[in-house]
Structure formats: structure tokens, C-alpha cells
Amino acid sequence: MKTKVEIRKYYNLKIKELIKHNKLYYDKSSPVIKDSEYDKIKNEILNLENKYSYLKNKASPNVTVGYKPSNSFKKYKHKVPMLSLSNAFYEEDLQNFEKKIFNYLNKNIKIEYSVEPKIDGISASLTYRNKELIYGVSRGDGKIGEIITENLKTIKDIPQKISSSDFPNEIEIRGEVFIKKKDFVNIKNQFANPRNAASGSLRQKDPKETKKIPLNFIAYTFGYKEIISHKYQSDFLSDLSKWGFKINKDNVVLSNINDLIKFHKKVEKKRFKLDYDIDGLVYKVNDLKLQDRLGFTSNAPRWAIAHKFSADSADTKILNIEIQVGRTGALTPVAKVEPVNIGGVIVSNATLHNEDEIKRKDIRIGDIVKIERAGDVIPHVINVDLAKRSTKSKLFIFPKICPSCGSKTIKEFNIITKKYDAVRRCTNDSFDCERIAIEKLKHFISKEALNIDGLGKKVIEKFWELNLIKRPQDIFKLDYSKILKLDGWGSLSVNNLKTSIENSKKVSLQRFIYSIGIRHIGLENAKLISDNVKNISSFLEIIKNNKFDKFINIDGIGETQINSLKNFFSNNKNVDILIELKNVLNIESQNSVKNGILKNNTFMFTGKLEGISRAEAKSLIEKNSGTTLSNVSKNLNYLVIGEKPTKKKLDQAKILGVKIISKEELLKLLN
Numbered sequence: 001m002k003t004k005v006e007i008r009k010y011y012n013l014k015i016k017e018l019i020k021h022n023k024l025y026y027d028k029s030s031p032v033i034k035d036s037e038y039d040k041i042k043n044e045i046l047n048l049e050n051k052y053s054y055l056k057n058k059a060s061p062n063v064t065v066g067y068k069p070s071n072s073f074k075k076y077k078h079k080v081p082m083l084s085l086s087n088a089f090y091e092e093d094l095q096n097f098e099k100k101i102f103n104y105l106n107k108n109i110k111i112e113y114s115v116e117p118k119i120d121g122i123s124a125s126l127t128y129r130n131k132e133l134i135y136g137v138s139r140g141d142g143k144i145g146e147i148i149t150e151n152l153k154t155i156k157d158i159p160q161k162i163s164s165s166d167f168p169n170e171i172e173i174r175g176e177v178f179i180k181k182k183d184f185v186n187i188k189n190q191f192a193n194p195r196n197a198a199s200g201s202l203r204q205k206d207p208k209e210t211k212k213i214p215l216n217f218i219a220y221t222f223g224y225k226e227i228i229s230h231k232y233q234s235d236f237l238s239d240l241s242k243w244g245f246k247i248n249k250d251n252v253v254l255s256n257i258n259d260l261i262k263f264h265k266k267v268e269k270k271r272f273k274l275d276y277d278i279d280g281l282v283y284k285v286n287d288l289k290l291q292d293r294l295g296f297t298s299n300a301p302r303w304a305i306a307h308k309f310s311a312d313s314a315d316t317k318i319l320n321i322e323i324q325v326g327r328t329g330a331l332t333p334v335a336k337v338e339p340v341n342i343g344g345v346i347v348s349n350a351t352l353h354n355e356d357e358i359k360r361k362d363i364r365i366g367d368i369v370k371i372e373r374a375g376d377v378i379p380h381v382i383n384v385d386l387a388k389r390s391t392k393s394k395l396f397i398f399p400k401i402c403p404s405c406g407s408k409t410i411k412e413f414n415i416i417t418k419k420y421d422a423v424r425r426c427t428n429d430s431f432d433c434e435r436i437a438i439e440k441l442k443h444f445i446s447k448e449a450l451n452i453d454g455l456g457k458k459v460i461e462k463f464w465e466l467n468l469i470k471r472p473q474d475i476f477k478l479d480y481s482k483i484l485k486l487d488g489w490g491s492l493s494v495n496n497l498k499t500s501i502e503n504s505k506k507v508s509l510q511r512f513i514y515s516i517g518i519r520h521i522g523l524e525n526a527k528l529i530s531d532n533v534k535n536i537s538s539f540l541e542i543i544k545n546n547k548f549d550k551f552i553n554i555d556g557i558g559e560t561q562i563n564s565l566k567n568f569f570s571n572n573k574n575v576d577i578l579i580e581l582k583n584v585l586n587i588e589s590q591n592s593v594k595n596g597i598l599k600n601n602t603f604m605f606t607g608k609l610e611g612i613s614r615a616e617a618k619s620l621i622e623k624n625s626g627t628t629l630s631n632v633s634k635n636l637n638y639l640v641i642g643e644k645p646t647k648k649k650l651d652q653a654k655i656l657g658v659k660i661i662s663k664e665e666l667l668k669l670l671n
């Protein structure tokens with residue numbers, strides 16, 4: 001006869017298995033077991049629960065989804081990607097958001113915002129052609145969604161035909177699908193929260209199943225559109241309503257940060273009275289022309305931000321402080337705490353940020369602390385309850401050597417702030433430090449880097465342990481026959497892995513540079529570098545000859561980035577990794593066949609341009625197929641001058657016969 005502990009252990013094991021397969025099925029749409037095997041696990045759990053009444057789990061099939069959404073929807077490439085928004089929690093975040101806008105525009109102006117409640121649902125994109133709904137698509141990964149038209153058509157808020165005469169011939173209307181709180185009450189045993197309910201219902205194979213759960217739709221933006229002449233987001237919202245879409249009745253237009261904060265406080269107080277879940281407010285620059293100018297960073301618009309509602313917090317005890325080593329060598333202390341429920345999520349880890357933070361707050365093992373969890377952000381310690389501190393408690397001593405590889409750690413001196421960094425780092429920033437190497441590998445396969453689906457973080461850890469992957473290039477030399485023999489792997493999952501590795505081989509130069517995981521070289525900087533070097537061979541030349549200094553001429557790249565590149569490639573092993581990767585991958589060169597109005601023309605700037613930042617001017621030129629240079633040479637066609645131009649550049653340009661033009665003349669060239 002098994003003991004209670006053993007039974008519980010076995011039960012938890014089965015639940016874990018179920019969660020894993022649910023994830024593979026629902027999130028990744030790539031199941032690794034047959035339906036019958038899945039049902040077997042499910043039944044085993046149900047039988048155990050029947051037999052032993054003390055067994056309970058939120059993930060049990062008794063509690064969760066009664067539906068099995070389909071994974072057989074056709075895919076659809078969004079004409080305009082469905083991006084996410086950056087988050088703001090504090091006033092400071094909002095100020096930074098606005099500051100970045102001013103910097104980009106090179107001007108301090110009064111900005112009007114369209115303020116909209118952020119409904120916590122599932123976004124959908126509706127394509128109308130000739131006033132008729134032809135496609136309804138889920139967000140998917142933002143680039144490719146699933147065609148769920150029939151399911152969306154069951155939602156009464158979604159018009160299938162539009163009668164207004166001024167409705168564009170072709171337009172994608174985007175908005176949120178959600179379930180009202182009062183309707184959720186009736187099905188709350190089937191889903192963890194209203195958002196899951198909306199998502200589960202939308203992905204049913206049979207629209208009749210979708211229809212069983214009352215869904216709603218609120219429209220808030222457009223994707224692709226055939227030119228329509230709205231000046232403001234708020235006008236577009238009014239037209240949405242006129243055309244027959246539901247819009248949020250709490251939308252307003254406000255124009256300074258103080259007013260945004262006041263409104264945020266007001267809504268935060270009344271959010272519980274609303275009939276649907278909202279998790280914050282969205283602020284969008286109201287002027288659509290300005291939105292257009294501001295554009296996007298790699299994953300979010302510069303013209304909008306989500307101001308989340310404040311976090312939940314709870315008191316708990318610090319059981320231990322562990323030091324994690326990150327991809328760039330940063331030593332991050334993490335508090336292991338007594339598990340505590342914060343806003344419906346069980347929290348057992350909290351970040352302590354860095355060495356200085358522990359010192360500043362004098363956080364010690366055994367302390368009772370207040371922990372806060374805001375949105376998707378990692379929980380962190382707010383303060384220590386000193387009254388509850390034990391008299392025997394000891395100061396926490398931060399390690400001085402890397403807990404992973406034993407190397408020396410340092411706090412870098414920042415020449416700009418004239419201060420030492422708050423973060424302590426392992427000096428062995430390479431694949432020689434085990435933890436750094438593993439984190440670098442996880443970064444290499446991550447979504448924005450090589451995006452190798454079948455190879456998650458857990459698999460990387462496992463394959464590392466088994467000596468299957470130690471360096472990025474090992475990924476492309478895997479011995480699949482060995483993997484097939486591992487626990488949890490079958491021919492289906494091995495094949496999926498093979499395919500996703502094969503598919504990842506074709507990669508843009510930007511993504512490739514980002515994927516190497518060089519400190520200070522994020523997606524944006526990788527783009528700047530790849531625009532400059534154009535192809536992997538010339539990047540390698542620069543590396544081999546240590547010619548990184550020439551990057552100083554790239555707008556946006558500074559000494560910090562250059563030093564980081566020098567440092568990374570001063571280690572020959574890193575250079576070798578790059579060379580090996582170049583040989584197995586198909587790294588696409590920057591596309592140089594372009595047909596814009598500035599084709600074959602080169603530009604350079606000197607002096608401050610009024611009302612437009614360098615970054616924007618540069619992006620305007622590139623959008624129109626022009627190239628920007630960083631030196632006056634005979635290859636230069638135009639020198640664009642602003643306020644206080646450099647005399648030397650002007651003189652050189654005159655000698656070489658380069659055309660000298662003003663900002664206005666540049667804009668004229670662009671029409």
C-alpha cells in the first residue's frame with residue numbers, strides 16, 4: 001500500500017505531465033503524444049481524485065478547460081504586424097515615454113493623448129473588403145495569426161456588413177475580444193480567468209462551441225488601411241462607432257502627464273465596478289501624422305504606452321538568498337521566499353536586483369518583507385519589517401567571486417556618471433563560465449534571436465547537462481538518434497525539433513548580430529550595425545582587424561557599444577564561434593535593391609536640424625532608399641546643414657563639389 005506522500009507525489013507528477021502536454025498542444029500547437037495517450041493521463045488524474053479526496057490541483061481536468069481548442073486553423077500573415085505596447089507603472093515611466101518622443105522629434109511640444117481603457121482580453125484583426133467582413137484573424141505571434149473568421153462571426157458586436165458610405169474599401173479593424181464578468185461567473189469552473197475563457201472559446205474548431213460562450217468585441221485601432229483622412233485617433237474612434245463598431249465609452253482625450261495620472265487614479269478606483277476586466281490604460285499620441293512620424297521600435301510603437309494599474313503586495317519571509325549569473329555576467333540576487341498568494345499568483349521568488357539594493361534596504365535571510373508584483377514584472381521586495389527582525393539575524397555578505405566559474409567579479413566604473421555600477425559582474429564574459437554560457441544559449445534560441453521553437457530554455461539546460469550543446473554551433477550538429485532515446489522524446493518531437501532548427505538557419509543579419517548576445521547590442525543596435533556593414537563577411541573583416549572604432553560614425557552607436565564589441569571579440573573563442581556559425585547559417589545580406597525616390601543618393605548631416613531628430617531624418621532617408629554616410633567623401637551627394645554646422649565638413653564638401661542643402665530642401669526632395 002502506498003503512503004499518502006507517495007500518492008501525492010505520483011499525482012503531482014501526472015499533473016505536471018498534463019500541464020506540459022497542454023502547453024505543447026494549446027500554446028505551441030505541436031503535441032508530442034497521441035490523443036489517446038493524453039486521455040490516459042487525464043483519466044488517471046480523475047481516477048486518483050475520485051479515490052483520494054485530498055488530491056486537488058488547479059490544473060486538474062476537473063477544474064480547467066472542458067474544451068480542446070483546435071490547432072488546425074489556417075495561418076494568415078498580418079499586412080501590418082500586431083505589436084504589443086511597452087508598459088509604464090510609475091510617473092517616471094510616463095515622463096520617460098514623453099521625453100523619448102521629444103527627443104525623437106527634436107522638439108518639446110504639447111502632446112494630446114487618446115486615453116483608452118486596456119481591456120484584458122484577446123486581440124483580433126478584422127479585414128473588411130468592399131464593406132464586408134472577409135477575414136477575422138487572431139494575433140498569433142504578432143506577425144502571423146490564425147484565421148478564425150467563423151468563430152469571430154458568432155460575436156454579435158462584430159458587424160459583418162457595413163452600410164456607411166464613407167467606410168474604406170479595404171481596412172483591417174482591430175480590437176479586443178473579451179467576456180463580461182457576469183458571464184464568466186457561469187463558466188468559472190472551466191477556466192482560470194476571463195481572458196483564458198475568451199481565448200479558449202475563440203480557438204474552438206466548431207463555431208457552435210464559440211457561440212456557447214458570450215463574447216464581446218471593442219474596436220480601438222486599424223492595421224492596414226486604404227488611405228482614409230483621419231487626423232486624430234479620437235476621430236477614428238468616433239467613426240468606428242458611426243460605422244457600427246462598439247468602442248469603449250470611457251475613452252477620453254487628455255494632454256498632460258498630470259491629467260493622465262489623475263484620470264488613471266480615478267479609473268483604478270472604479271475598475272472593480274466595471275463589467276469587464278481592465279489592467280490599465282493605453283495612451284496613444286492622438287495626432288495620427290505624429291504617430292506616423294514616430295513609428296515603431298522593434299516590438300512596440302513609440303507613440304503609445306500601456307499605463308498598468310498598481311501592483312498587489314503581500315508579506316512573507318525570506319528563506320534564502322541565491323545568486324544567479326545572467327547572460328552578460330551580472331550577478332543577480334534572488335530571494336527564495338515562503339510561498340505567498342499575491343493577486344491570484346503563488347510567488348516563491350523575488351528579485352533583489354543587485355548588490356547595492358541589498359545593502360540599501362539591508363535585506364537579510366530570515367527577514368519578513370513586503371513583496372510587490374506588478375503586471376508581468378518579476379516580484380520584488382519593497383521593504384523589510386524591521387520590528388519583526390530576529391536579534392540573531394546577520395548582515396548578508398555578497399559573494400566576491402562568480403558562484404558559477406569562480407572568476408573575479410567587478411563593479412564597473414561609469415565614466416559618464418562617475419560612479420561605480422550597482423551591478424557586480426563576472427569578468428569571464430564568455431562561454432567559459434557555465435551559467436553565462438547557458439544563458440547565452442537561451443538567448444541565442446529565443447524568439448527575437450534565432451527563434452528555435454522546439455528548443456526551449458528547459459531543453460537547453462537539459463542538453464547542456466548531457467553535453468549535447470555547449471556552444472551555439474552545436475545546435476546544428478545535434479545527434480538526433482541520441483535525443484530520440486531520451487525520456488520524453490519521441491519521433492514526432494524530434495522531427496519537430498529538426499524542422500525548427502533547419503528553419504532557423506535562414507536569418508537576417510540584424511537578428512544574427514543580436515543573437516550572439518553581446519552586451520549593449522540589443523535589437524536596435526544590431527539593426528544599426530547591420531545597416532552599416534551590410535553583410536556578414538564585412539562584419540567579420542571588421543572583427544578580425546579590430547576596426548570597431550569606425551562604428552562611432554553610426555548615429556546611435558557610442559563608446560559603450562564599441563568597447564563592448566572590442567571586449568567580446570578580444571576573446572578568440574568568441575570569434576571562432578562566429579566563424580563557425582557563419583559557415584552553417586544562411587545569413588541574409590542587407591537588401592540593397594530598393595526603388596525609392598532617393599535611390600543611389602547619399603546624405604550626411606551637420607548641425608542641429610530644427611524640429612526633427614537625426615534618427616528621424618535618417619529613417620526618412622532610408623525609407624526612401626537613400627543612404628546616410630558619416631564622412632564627407634567623393635561618394636557623398638548631399639550635405640544637409642542645420643544650425644551651427646561644422647565648418648570643416650562644409651569646407652570639405654565645397655572642395656569635393658558636394659551639394660549643400662537645408663532641411664527644407666531635403667524635405668522637398670522627399671515631396
Ligand code: IVH
Nearest residue numbers: 083084085116117118119123220221282301
Ligand atoms: S493598441 C501597436 N489599444 O493591449 C498598438 N491595445 O499590449 C496595438 N489592448 O495586444 C494595440 N486595449 O490586446 C490598443 N485600447 C487599446 C487596447 C489594446 C487593450 C491590448 C491589445 C494589445 C495589447 C498591447
